[in-house]
Amino acid sequence: MKRLLTWLEQDRFRAYSLSFLLMVLPCFPLYFSAQAGSWWSWPLLGLVVLGNLLALLIR
């Protein structure tokens, strides 16, 4: 956790980029999985949540 926080502080550009990609990229397959009623929607939604959690840690 400490290493992650240090990285987030030192390389904010990459951290924001990763957070942004996690928020945005899963939304494309999410559309199809939601239409099909597939259980894949859960992990995809989880990735979006992860992207937001990462943004929360970037100071």
Place this chain on the structure above:
Amino acid sequence: MHFLLALLPILLILVLMVIFRWGAARAGSVGYLSALALAAVFFGSGLELLAFAHVKALLLTIDVLLIIWAAFLLYRVADEAGAIQTIGAALPHLTADRGMQALIIGWAFASFLQGVGGFGVPVAVIAPILVGLGFTPMAAVVVPSLGHSWAVTFGSLGSSFQALLAATGLPADLLGPPAALFLGASALLVGWMVIHSTRGWPGFKQLFLPATVMGLVMGLVQYLVVLAGVWNIGAFLGGLAGLLVSFPLARRVRGQNQNQEKLDIRRLIVALSGYVVMVGITLGVQLIPPVRDFLGQVVISVEFPEMSTTLGYVTPAGAGRNIPLFRHAGAILGYASLAAYWIYKRAGLYRPGANRRIVFGTLQKVMSSSVGIASMVAMASIMQHAGMTDALARGLAEGMGQLFPLAAPWIGALGAFMTGSNTNSNVLFGALQLRTAELLGYSVAFILAAQTAGAALGSVIAPTKVVVGASTAGMEGKEGDVMRQLFVYTGLLVLFISLISLASVLLANR
């Protein structure tokens, strides 16, 4: 109970940004996570509904980010060529007075840009210019944010007003004049606030007359244009009239020009050409039907099924945000950036390595604001689909009872605050305001005018819009400070609309 729960994500964002001074990216994430949890636990939102809400949010995020990325690219193209510095050095030759400069660029030019551009374009384009002119970054964001607010409803070729017509099914000649009247009156206040935010009370006394003349001209021209039925160019012509009248007025308030250097006209023309090209391309795309149709052929459009929560809140089936890829405001700014780059390059204004600095400078600047926008738009979409936004508006409407005309603009402002858009607020709450006005026996035209005026003025404090301004003025992470300053001005403007809405309704009911 549901009203308070629905209020929680918004309160969290406001408290974290305004009191704890968190940046938009962190505060937006907290807002998103809380909205997601509340929607799932208390508002009966299932996995499918939440998934589709995220996809709709993605479309809206792309819609907004295309503009921010391209606006910042245009700024970097101009700045790297020294164009911003040249414009900054030239403006004091017209007027060196900070307040007058703010009135011309941050108010009249911002309104003109709102007339032709769209979401956030005036702030994104003007904030860096004002920084280049020597304004503080805070003033550089606050001035154009306030300055263009009165022009939002009839700006962007009237797209917000069109949304109000579509949501209510009422004719333009019934809804247009009162809306133009409310917004025209607020234009006057906006001008005075622009002076106050740059030069305080001493400047207010000195610039009261030019600001009043400009405000009356812009408000009146917009009103007459709307009355004539061509409401789609109301803000455009209003802003243009304001710009034209501002030049002779500026000669009366010249201020102390510290820069004694002779004005290099050729250099100034080259510097301005990037922005002239932007206006020219925007007008060409918006007003020439064959060009508009040609560029509008490729549209990203996603269809969504009907969705409902277990509590019975239904979102009808339909397309999400349509993105005309090559006719989008962001694409237009992109064309302008390329054209400006070509002009500046031909004029020999770039030093070696400029291309790399432009691209990486843009990427470095936009990334944190992109995260903030993505999370806040997702939060707004979840709240909308879960019925949380609806619960907020209904709570306000029921709580106010007979004093509903006072609440109407605040509901409009709430919708714009949540979604960052006057258009979306009108779509969300247009029908609700119409029904409530009919039930209470109030004038529908005035209540809907209050809705769209409140939404236009309230849209400037939407976190997504504040992020746009802050990121282009170099204030990333300080969005809360910007919001705090904008809150006071916007609150007074919406309060003003509340009062004239109540007075108009009472007069109409006599």
